[in-house]
Amino acid sequence: GQQVMQIPQYQHVQEGEDFTTYCNSSTTLSNIQWYKQRPGGHPVFLIQLVKSGEVKKQKRLTFQFGEAKKNSSLHITATQTTDVGTYFCAGYNTGKLIFGQGTTLQVKP
Amino acid sequence: SAVISQKPSRDICQRGTSLTIQCQVDSQVTMMFWYRQQPGQSLTLIATANQGSEATYESGFVIDKFPISRPNLTFSTLTVSNMSPEDSSIYLCSVGGGGTSGDDEQFFGPGTRLTVL
Numbered sequence: 136g137q138q139v140m141q142i143p144q145y146q147h148v149q150e151g152e153d154f155t156t157y158c159n160s161s162t163t164l165s166n167i168q169w170y171k172q173r174p175g176g177h178p179v180f181l182i183q184l185v186k187s188g189e190v191k192k193q194k195r196l197t198f199q200f201g202e203a204k205k206n207s208s209l210h211i212t213a214t215q216t217t218d219v220g221t222y223f224c225a226g227y228n229t230g231k232l233i234f235g236q237g238t239t240l241q242v243k244p
Numbered sequence: 245s246a247v248i249s250q251k252p253s254r255d256i257c258q259r260g261t262s263l264t265i266q267c268q269v270d271s272q273v274t275m276m277f278w279y280r281q282q283p284g285q286s287l288t289l290i291a292t293a294n295q296g297s298e299a300t301y302e303s304g305f306v307i308d309k310f311p312i313s314r315p316n317l318t319f320s321t322l323t324v325s326n327m328s329p330e331d332s333s334i335y336l337c338s339v340g341g342g343g344t345s346g347d348d349e350q351f352f353g354p355g356t357r358l359t360v361l
Contacts, residue, residue: 136303168349177336178287180245180349223286231302232277232350234287 137162139226141235149243154211156238158224166227167200167207172237173220181209181222214242246271246339248353256359257327264323265356267337272317275340277350278310282333290335293320327360334358 138161148154158167166185170178182191184200184207191198197210207224221237247270257263267276278290291299291312299312314320324331334355341348 177352177355178350180351183349225287231289231292233289236286 137226137228137233139224139233139235141224141238143238144236145239145241147241147243148214150216151213154214154218154240156209156222156224156240158207158209158226158235160205160226160228160233162228163204164226164228165204167204168225168227168232169198169207169209170223170225170234171220172223176220178223211240214240216242216244218242246273246351248337248339248351250337250353250356252356253354254357254359256361258361259328261327262323262325263327263358264321265335265337265358267320267322267353269318269339273339274317276314276320277338277340278312278320278322279336279338279352280333281336281355287336290322324358327358329360332358332360 140159142157146154166183168183169181171181172178182198187204188202189200195212199208209222211218219242221239223237224235225232249268251266276293279287280290281287289302290305290310291301293299293312293314295314295317309325311323334357336352336355338350338352
């Protein structure tokens with residue numbers, strides 16, 4: 136079945152360092168979405184990418200959708216302690232959203 | 245975005261019993277979804293619940309084990325039946341962003357943390 140792989144599983148960074156998580160799908164996606172889940176919380180929608188090669192920015196966060204619409208990345212510039220949490224990509228195809236395994240980000244102050 | 249509440253927020257249940265989880269939305273929505281998330285793991289879709297039709301279950305989930313009701317556009321329930329310790333998990337409901345195609349962003353409830361002894 137369709138799979139969405141996400142790496143790395145964990146990332147520890149020093150505050151101020153950059154962070155990137157990568158997402159790859161086994162099939163072409165209609166769109167890809169990114170969610171953030173704080174410890175003890177529920178997933179919160181961040182953004183949706185639809186077009187091939189699309190790039191979107193939200194302050195220090197940059198989201199990219201690959202040309203083939205099978206991969207995506209989230210890059211955080213100059214991490215802050217408020218960025219702590221698990222970031223999930225979720226690919227939409229054939230009627231449902233498939234979540235990646237998530238990347239848990241720890242930020243050391 | 246929709247505001248979603250779930251009841252109960254957590255429960256500890258005995259093996260063999262059933263628990264019904266409620267999901268209430270502050271606005272009418274077409275598509276509602278039920279997910280399971282084991283601690284430290286990703287989200288797995290259990291079923292899609294649309295008002296006025298039978299829920300659509302994903303592979304590995306069956307109606308007898310996880311019956312779902314969707315009586316109106318603001319409410320749904322998920323029952324976890326004949327529970328075993330393997331059912332211990334966080335159960336989340338979510339709603340679609342408003343479209344009917346299902347590819348919109350989703351808004352999640354706070355989740356129900358279930359422990360089965």
